[in-house]
Amino acid sequence: MIKYHPSEQILQSYVQGELCASLSVAVSMHVAMCPQCQQLTSQFEASCAHSFAGEDMELQGDENWDDLIAQITENTMFAEDPAPAPLEIEVKGEQFVLPSSLQNVGLSGWLKLGKLSRSRLNLGDGKLHASLLHIEKGGSVPQHTHKGFELTLLLSGTFKDEMDSYVPGDFIMLDGEHEHSPVATESCLCFTLADDALHFSQGLSQLFNPIGKLIY
Known part of the structure; x- marks a missing residue:
């Protein structure tokens, strides 16, 4: 639910x-x-x-x-346009059907970092970065907080963090007051939106702070 x-x-x-x-x-x-x-x-x-x-x-x-x-x-003067065929994508051998809202949105190539893969969405919102994020089963994003806000909408699969477990449809808004490390309990696909980079907060992952924007 x-x-x-x-x-x-x-x-x-x-x-x-x-x-x-x-x-x-x-x-x-x-x-x-x-x-x-x-x-x-x-x-x-x-x-x-x-x-x-x-x-x-x-x-x-x-x-x-x-x-x-x-x-x-009930006005029948105007014929309805036929619904577009579902848009399917493949990420690391897995097939996903994208929601209709993304049918006409341009996708970049996939940047792959271990069990994480990210594709930017061209929505023309300036510094707001919209992406599709794929996490293989067992993959995780290192412990981090957020310099701005981060929205994650889970489209497929499941993941969990220190706060809860999440299912498709969950609309998760976080900011600098939250710190977590998401782990995919099933291979998952997320829509993410952020206005600034992640800030990794533990161990060797802090070395990746200069490239935090590459993930989100």
């Missing part, structure tokens, strides 16, 4: 179109995987629709909002 979700403030900003592209993509993927947040976004969308139309708008006769929405959605 998904335990970690975007805040209601983030969901409201998503519905209102106020998020940057990278965060909007992350929320879109989470909502597609999470019935709880699907219900919340539907409520926020309905609230926004009422606010946009204005509380003083009068409906004719027995019309109500549900009737109007049904009439709009």
Whole structure:
């Protein structure tokens, strides 16, 4: 069961179109995987629709909002575009189907560091780094904290750290107050978003701080 979700403030900003592209993509993927947040976004969308139309708008006769929405959605004047074929990627011999939100996003080549592989996503958000991160079963990211914020959306597989265990759909927001060392209990694929480098905090891994941006 998904335990970690975007805040209601983030969901409201998503519905209102106020998020940057990278965060909007992350929320879109989470909502597609999470019935709880699907219900919340539907409520926020309905609230926004009422606010946009204005509380003083009068409906004719027995019309109500549900009737109007049904009439709009039943309009057959415009043919729907066929759904694109699922986009599959291969990482170290494993096949993954990417969420529809990433269908048209450019991927860089894979940088491979031991059991970690990372591909940058071209979302044009300046210093925000959006990536796909693949961790082989048993692989880990050394103990670290964060100079800025780090969002991890687990797309496939499972991993754990000192705080909890995570399943597909978990939306995990961390910052400099958190320190952890994620370990893949199953081979996993994550969408990650960060605005600064990792800061490795223990042992020999601290030698990798100059290249912390390569992972996230």
